Amino acid sequence: MSWRIVGAVTRWEPNARGRLEQAALELFGEHGYEQTTVDDIARRAGLTKRTFFRHFADKREVLFGGADEFKQLFVDGLTGAPASAAPLEAIAVTLEAVADAFHDRRELARRRQRVIMANAELQERELVKLAGVAAALAAALRERGVAEPAASISAETAVAVFRNAFERWVAAADRRELPELIGESLDALRGVTAGRR
Template identity: 50%
Template sequence: MGRWEGDAAGRLSGAAMRLYVERGYEQTTVAEIAAEAGLTARTFFRHFADKREVLFAGSERLLTHMVEALDAAPATGGPMRTVAAALDAAAELLGRDRSWSRQRQSLIDTNAELRERELIKMARIAAALAEELRRRGVPAADASLAAEAGIAVFRVAWERWLTGADELDLATVMKATLSRLAAVTAAE
């Protein structure tokens, strides 16, 4: 592929994933990713701050999509129902390619730096959801609790979807996990 061909970011992402899986994240350099994509390291840095950001490039889009979905949810439903709208939005974006998601998660699970970056991403999402809930009039403590519970649902559903043998889509797994949360927290 020549430099003039389009979708440089997509080519770099694909090359990075191939090399990370083949050689390991830590053993792969930016120069190798760029060469694999038929591009230069300079082009790589136009699209990504560093090699880990290849795996987190959609984080801002995910955060924005979830906050917009939460904001668009009816105000009549209560905080967890509103957070459920954000989870639906996440499933819509992330539930498209289980194979790629499995590879990505496997890389994250085996590298402390990537695990830390993933935790930071999830904390940012929780903070943004809580802020949006507060803006909608939910008391601060309830907003934080609902947002953090939503992130817990997200993580459990994500893991189940990635490791599950069933063919359930991510949205279905998110809804089922949210229902389980309600069941396990119900007063006896």
């Protein structure tokens, strides 16, 4: 929720955060991330700069503001796996839950990915984000009683599988949905250790 002062009236701007995100991704795509200013984003969204800063610290946060929630999706997803689940089963349950959170965000995810891929600094930030997810997931696995190095290897593997499927999901060429692509990546992982090529 967002309120804007208009004269003496405080006005609520419905879904300001979503509109700002949408506007920012459009502009990053049209003019490039570097060339887009917070002013541009606010104007495109039909909101004020002040409203922008109520939701995001800067334009980079439009792309990474959800990093903590993203990490939490993995940790929470893992709690959905029974305590007796083997690592791969726990990973599958976790990734299914994460995929769920993205099911209506494919177009936004595609736009975001294009912006990230065009900028080396943003790619680094994305790697840091994913490393943070793997560390949090490894900690959650240890809490479930998984020993090291299995916990870290499972967590890294889970993130690699997710990223692999996600990158194919946001690529224009593939029309399949994220859960199916995750299933395919998990099969590939099984193949790595099962002696298949």
